[in-house]
Amino acid sequence: MAAVSAKAFKKIDSAPLWDRVRSQIKHALLAGRFEPGETLTLRSLAEMFGTSVTPVRDAVNHLVAQGVLEAGPRNAAVVPDVATGTLREIMCVRTELEGRAAREAAYRSNLETVSSLRLQLETMRDLIHKRRLDSYLDVHRNFHFTVYSGAEIPLLYEMIENLWLRTGPILAYVIPDYVISLKGTDHHEKIVAAIEAGDGTTAEAEVVADIEEATNYLLTCSDDLGRIRRPLKTPL
Amino acid sequence: MAAVSAKAFKKIDSAPLWDRVRSQIKHALLAGRFEPGETLTLRSLAEMFGTSVTPVRDAVNHLVAQGVLEAGPRNAAVVPDVATGTLREIMCVRTELEGRAAREAAYRSNLETVSSLRLQLETMRDLIHKRRLDSYLDVHRNFHFTVYSGAEIPLLYEMIENLWLRTGPILAYVIPDYVISLKGTDHHEKIVAAIEAGDGTTAEAEVVADIEEATNYLLTCSDDLGRIRRPLKTPL
């Protein structure tokens, strides 16, 4: 061990360039910083990141393989324009996967998971009261994935994460309105209660209801072509 | 339109090199031509295909992103060594997804799908009688995916295909024995009947039973480390 304190140095990020590029694109997607339908060119992305085209090519390739980006004509990467049809498909698969995950989580119910969920529930209530919607979305996301992590089935977790990524581009600018419009029908509390009680059936039902409710709201935001669009009133 | 007949020319395969490479690796995986746990080096693959490393790099990257190959140390691509734990996870997700797909297919039951299924059922019976196990596996695969295609939910289909790909390396050299050991408990017929009758519940149940039965057989093939291994009696 070196004599100097390890705390004096920042950890060097030795991850490959293309992996860091991939991570940044992913987060930009999740934050809704790309327009649905927009085609991303390798050279423009490369210039943004200050790298050559090789790492961006790898990153884009990876995301396309995951279904997070789509392969347009000429194999160009395009930001998925999630239409109502696609949204219904995603909802279908999500209800199956996340429902099962919640059920398994209830069967494997433990104190650590439940207390973590309760804490996040509290934070969510607080953030929604303070109208801090962006942080709310982060905690909300963490809440759900804490549940799915409780299933202790990595493959399930991985596939659910993939599905959330696919709705990323539209979620970011539609959900805030949905959160505000939420009255008292909050399934999150019931989910935690069911998991604590080890009641898999109820946990599954509540998660499914939560997904269907949110999806149905999204479906009302579609234009006459079936595409989900940013509500006009929201600035930026 | 040109004066000469279009039929005089074969369509030129203009797919990108890396896509053709990916396809070949995929099929090799499905055929069990790679040993589980084997690490594939870019340069050796490149030499096999007679290309530079760039296309293989893209292909491998794509497959890793899909979960078909794993990223080992130094980001090297390794053929997944599916252990019992992983297999159980895959079975869990498969029952959810393929069960749902079968149910939806039953609801959308149509004559074309059913007659196609019946034809494949007949072919399977014939092939199993003639002990043509390799072709049997192909038809068997087609049979299942005809069912899932009947659900008319592309996303579901895509994710199911992904799961089959993950079991590829071990399926190829274990299933033949399983097929032979099959006595009369053939769920395939019941699946077709249920779909024809529009009975979603039964279709789902039979598909789930089929998956669980096959998986349970595979689980019996594991060694004491939990890894699925090729039965010794099978040559090559």
Added chain:
DNA sequence: CTTTGTTGTTTGTTATAACAAGCATGATAT
């Protein structure tokens, strides 16, 4: 005015070389 052909630009694809991290081999010192 419409259609056809040309040209130039944009953009994904591929090969190649230089690079760096890891790993094995073997020599050397204690």
Added chain:
DNA sequence: ATATCATGCTTGTTATAACAAACAACAAAG
């Protein structure tokens, strides 16, 4: 004999340049 370090090889990563296909703009012919 064991531990340690140097060396060379293997292998994924990145930059760069040449390439080819698609698209747009524009000119010329009907």
